[in-house]
Amino acid sequence: MIEVHELHKTFKSKKQSVTALDGLSFQANDGEITGILGPNGAGKTTCLRTLYGLLAADQGYAKIDGVAVTENPLQARAKLGIFPDKFGLYERLTAYEQIDYFASLHGMHGEQKKQAIEKILTDLDMQELAHRKSAGFSQGQRMKVTLAQALVHQPQNFVLDEPTRGLDVMSTRVLRTYLNKFKEKGHCILFSSHVMQEVAALCDRVVIVANGKLAAQGTPQELCDLAGETLLEEAFVKLIGSDEGVAA
Amino acid sequence: MIQFKALLIKELKEAFRDKRALMVALSMGLLMPVFIMVFSKFAINEAVDNPPIYVKITGAEYAPKLMKSFTDNNILPFAEVPEDKKRQWDEYNVELIIPDNFANNLREGHPIDLTLRADYSEKSLNAPIRRIKDEVRQHSLSIGYKRLLVRGIDVKLLRPINLQEQDTSAPTSNAVIITLMLGLYLMMGAFVSGQSISVDSSAGERERNVLELLLCQPVKTYKIVLAKLICSSLIATISVTLMLSLTTVSVSFVDLAKIGATFSLDVSTFIALLMLLIPLCFLASSLQLFFAFQAKSFKEAQSTVAMLIMVPAMVPLAMMMMDNKPAWVEWAPISAQSILMEDLFKGLPVDWSALLVSTAATLALTAALVVGMSKRLKSEKVIMSLS
Numbered sequence A: 001m002i003e004v005h006e007l008h009k010t011f012k013s014k015k016q017s018v019t020a021l022d023g024l025s026f027q028a029n030d031g032e033i034t035g036i037l038g039p040n041g042a043g044k045t046t047c048l049r050t051l052y053g054l055l056a057a058d059q060g061y062a063k064i065d066g067v068a069v070t071e072n073p074l075q076a077r078a079k080l081g082i083f084p085d086k087f088g089l090y091e092r093l094t095a096y097e098q099i100d101y102f103a104s105l106h107g108m109h110g111e112q113k114k115q116a117i118e119k120i121l122t123d124l125d126m127q128e129l130a131h132r133k134s135a136g137f138s139q140g141q142r143m144k145v146t147l148a149q150a151l152v153h154q155p156q157n158f159v160l161d162e163p164t165r166g167l168d169v170m171s172t173r174v175l176r177t178y179l180n181k182f183k184e185k186g187h188c189i190l191f192s193s194h195v196m197q198e199v200a201a202l203c204d205r206v207v208i209v210a211n212g213k214l215a216a217q218g219t220p221q222e223l224c225d226l227a228g229e230t231l232l233e234e235a236f237v238k239l240i241g242s243d244e245g246v247a248a
Numbered sequence B: 001m002i003q004f005k006a007l008l009i010k011e012l013k014e015a016f017r018d019k020r021a022l023m024v025a026l027s028m029g030l031l032m033p034v035f036i037m038v039f040s041k042f043a044i045n046e047a048v049d050n051p052p053i054y055v056k057i058t059g060a061e062y063a064p065k066l067m068k069s070f071t072d073n074n075i076l077p078f079a080e081v082p083e084d085k086k087r088q089w090d091e092y093n094v095e096l097i098i099p100d101n102f103a104n105n106l107r108e109g110h111p112i113d114l115t116l117r118a119d120y121s122e123k124s125l126n127a128p129i130r131r132i133k134d135e136v137r138q139h140s141l142s143i144g145y146k147r148l149l150v151r152g153i154d155v156k157l158l159r160p161i162n163l164q165e166q167d168t169s170a171p172t173s174n175a176v177i178i179t180l181m182l183g184l185y186l187m188m189g190a191f192v193s194g195q196s197i198s199v200d201s202s203a204g205e206r207e208r209n210v211l212e213l214l215l216c217q218p219v220k221t222y223k224i225v226l227a228k229l230i231c232s233s234l235i236a237t238i239s240v241t242l243m244l245s246l247t248t249v250s251v252s253f254v255d256l257a258k259i260g261a262t263f264s265l266d267v268s269t270f271i272a273l274l275m276l277l278i279p280l281c282f283l284a285s286s287l288q289l290f291f292a293f294q295a296k297s298f299k300e301a302q303s304t305v306a307m308l309i310m311v312p313a314m315v316p317l318a319m320m321m322m323d324n325k326p327a328w329v330e331w332a333p334i335s336a337q338s339i340l341m342e343d344l345f346k347g348l349p350v351d352w353s354a355l356l357v358s359t360a361a362t363l364a365l366t367a368a369l370v371v372g373m374s375k376r377l378k379s380e381k382v383i384m385s386l387s
Helices: A044-052 A073-078 A095-105 A110-123 A139-151 A169-184 A196-202 A220-227 A232-240 B002-017 B019-048 B064-072 B083-092 B102-108 B123-150 B176-192 B195-207 B211-215 B221-251 B267-294 B298-307 B310-321 B335-345 B352-378 B380-384
Strands: A002-012 A017-028 A033-037 A059-064 A080-083 A157-161 A188-192 A205-210 A213-218 B053-058 B075-077 B095-097 B115-117
Touching: A002 A044, A017 A033, A017 A044, A017 A059, A017 A188, A017 A205, A033 A169, A033 A196, A044 A059, A044 A080, A044 A157, A044 A188, A073 A080, A080 A139, A095 A110, A095 A139, A095 B002, A110 A139, A139 A169, A157 A169, A169 A188, A169 A196, A196 A232, A205 A220, A205 A232, A213 A220, A213 A232, A220 A232, B002 B019, B002 B195, B002 B221, B019 B176, B019 B195, B019 B221, B053 B123, B064 B075, B064 B123, B075 B123, B083 B123, B115 B123, B176 B221, B176 B267, B176 B310, B176 B335, B195 B211, B195 B221, B195 B267, B195 B298, B211 B221, B221 B267, B221 B352, B267 B298, B267 B310, B267 B335, B267 B352, B310 B335, B335 B352, B352 B380
Parallel strands: A017 A213, A033 A188, A033 A205, A080 A157, A157 A188, B053 B075, B053 B095
Antiparallel strands: A002 A017, A002 A059, A205 A213, B095 B115
16 A cells, blocks of 8 residues: 655755655555646656655655655565656666566565566566577567566555556557556556546546645546546546646 | 666666677777787887888998998998888988098098988988987997007907996886887777767767656666666776777787786786776766766767866876876876786886775775765756756
8 A cells, every 4th residue: 555645755955945745645545546646847857766765755655555654765675666757777687687687676585586587487478588588678578577667576555657658559458457457456557647548447546736736646546536527538627627738 | 676777788788789889888898909019019010120221322432341341231332222112211311421531531630520411300201210320329339449450459448337227127117118019008998988878878868868767767866877877887897898809819929029028917916906997987877877877968978078088198108208207197097007908017026005095095985976876867957958
C-alpha cells in the first residue's frame, strides 16, 4: 500500500520559487491499480520522486507499506518496483544480466535469484531476448526488460511513470495483461499516464492532480459522474479546471 | 556485499565490453614504451654521434690547416653537402668568414677575426655551433701553445688551476632522458587511462537515463561510487603496469652504454613504483568521477575531466621551478610521488616512510572525494538535474 499525506514541496532558487506540491494526499491500495492523472507540471514527477526517496518533502509524508520514505529510504525502496518514465538500459549488458543486476541490488542471490529471473522471463515471454545485448532492442523489447527488472524481486508495490509512451498496441497489451495479473495477486500498482483510454480501461481508481493538489479521486465512472460527463477526458478537463495539458 | 559485488561486476562488464574505450584507455600503456624507445635512441644518437656539419665558408683557401682540422672533425664545406640534405643546410645557413689577410696576420702574430654567422636561437643548431666554436678555439690554442714553445716557455704556465670533475651520480641516474620521460608518462598514464571509463560510468549513465533508476534502488550511494571508482582505477592500474613492463622490454633495445648509462627496472623498483602509482590511479579516478558527476552534460564532463591532465603535468614542472621546496611537497599527493619516483630512478633506496605517508595522504584525499560524491548523489540538486 502506498500512502501520500499532505505533501508540500517548494523549489527555491535565487530568482523564483516554484511550488510543485501543495498538500497532495492520496492512497493506493493493495489489489488495485491506481492511476495518477494530471496535466504537465501538475507535480506528478515530484510526487513520484518523493515516493522513491530522491526528494525530501517540506511537509507531510509518504509511506510504503507503512514505512516512512524519508526516515527509512532503503527499506521503503526495497518494497518498491519502479518503472521510470525515461527508462534507459545498460546497452552492453544482456537482458538476463540486466535483470540479474537488479535482482542482486534487491539482495537476491543463489538459487532463489535464478528461479526468480527464470520466472519473470517466462511470464513476460522473453526467453529469446534473454541472452542478447540490449543495444538495438525495439521499444517493446526495452519495455519488457524494464518491466522484468522492476518486478524480478516481486515487490508488493509497483510504480509506473507513463509506461505506455512510445509502445505499440501489442506491447501495450502485454503490459496491461501483466499489470492485471499482478493486481490479482494482491499487489498495489500506481500508474501515471496521459492516455485517458488507458487509464479508463485499466485503473480501478483514478487520482487527479492539478497544481500540486488533489483535484478529485474515485473510479473512472465516479469521476465522470462527478463532472457530469460521459468521457473521462472531458471529465478530466472539467475537474482540473482548464484545458491545459490535454494537448500534451 | 551481494549488492556491492553486483555493482562492481556490472561496472567491469560494461568497461571491458566497450572495446573502443578500452583500447583508448590502454593505448597510452601500449604506445608510450615504443615512443620512449624511439625518442631515446634518437636523443642518444644526437648526443654521441658527430654528424657532418655543412658550413658556407668564405676564404677557405687562406687557412688550409684550419680547413684540415675541420674536415677531420666532420665539419665540411657547403659544396660537399649531399643532395638530400642540401635544402636543410641551405636553410640553416651557417656561415664562416675567413679574411684574406689570414695567412699574413698569422705570420706576423696579429690577432685574426673569423666571423661565424648563424641563427643562434635555432635549437637544432646548438650542437653544430658548439662544435665549430670548439674546433676554432682548439686550433687557436694549439697555435698559441706552439708559439710559446718555440720561445722556450712551458705551456703549463697558462693553466695555473686545473679543475678535476668527478661525477658521483649512480650509473642509472645518467639515463636522465628516459627517466624524466618515463616518470612523467607514468603519472600521465595514471591520470589519463581511466578517464573515458570514469566519464562513461558517471555522466554517460546519467545521459542514458540509467542513473536515476539506480538511485531509486535500495542501495547506499557510497557503494555505487566505490564500484565505479574501483572499476576505472583498475583500468588505469592495468595501463600503468603495462606501461612499466613494456618499457623495461623496450629500453633494452636502446644502447644506453653509448652514453655510459644503465637503466634497469629490477623487481623491487618495479614493485615500489607500482606502490606509488596505484594510489595515484585511485586519486585520479576519484577526481574524474567527482568532476564528471558535477558536470551538467556528457560533453561538459569530457572537457572538464580532460583538464585534469594538467595536474600530473604541472605539478612536477612546478616542483622543478621551486628552489626551496616546502616540507609539504614531501608527502602531498602527486608531488610526493613525483619526488619518490625521481629518487627511485636515480637508484637511491626507497624512502619507505615517505612512501607510506604519501600513500596515506593520497588515499585520504580519495576517501574524502568518495564521501563528497556519495553525499552529492543524495542531494536534491543532482536529482533535479537528472531530467
